[in-house]
Amino acid sequence: MPQEAQARRSAPPDTTAVEAVVPLSDLPVQAQVVHQRILTGGPFRHTQDGTVFGNRERHLPRQPRGFYREYTVPTPGVRHRGARRIVCGGKEMRQPETCFYTGDHYNSFHRIDPRH
Template identity: 60%
Template sequence: MFLLDRSGPWPAWQQWGSRLAAAVSVAVVLATAPSAQAKENASTTDAASSTVALSALPREAQQTHQLILSGGPFPYAKDGVVFGNRERQLPKKARGFYHEYTVKTPGARNRGARRIVCGGQPPSNPEVCYYTEDHYASFRKIVK
């Protein structure tokens, strides 16, 4: 058992104890928090490992995919804009790599939550496309 000799001024011991407690708290937080690299790898793995066949997508998503390949015309003004990947759900690429397209949602009064995000140049010949039905919370890679 380790005993501290508290001889001397008590305020000095309180200050030492407070510093030790703060250092231990910081060490615990750092040890238990996942690294940014681990988070990025996990999100990249999630998006890359979950796939969906193009034929299994809703009819509206298949139609949007066909419009992407043909270069439009697109029904929404925001279709084809750069997708910033701020959610970091997709593999990290240079800005401008990804473009997003609206998938019509029957009965929705606005654009809805469904999107296809494709990456590569030119946009009509994408390297990869992803489908989200929950407004970027999750993605599935589209396979043909």
């Protein structure tokens, strides 16, 4: 394989998987509740909530490690954590600069517009 093609294959992607902006009011009610809890500092149902989200797949805009934190969005009828999450980024956990919603366990994200 030519060197140039090999370099393209091994290079990390420059794009993100953030597909669109979604109004907060369009998210499931459970996500709206979790978003409000993020702004007030909890309480949260799972010990993993508020932990660092590594963004290893680089689906979100690149930021230093520790910028993003993840929170579980409960799924009705599911006893485990399920696939739904909110990931927020910023210096202040209660005042995130930006938040994203994923309904498919980090495969795709939508930026949350909290004004709607």
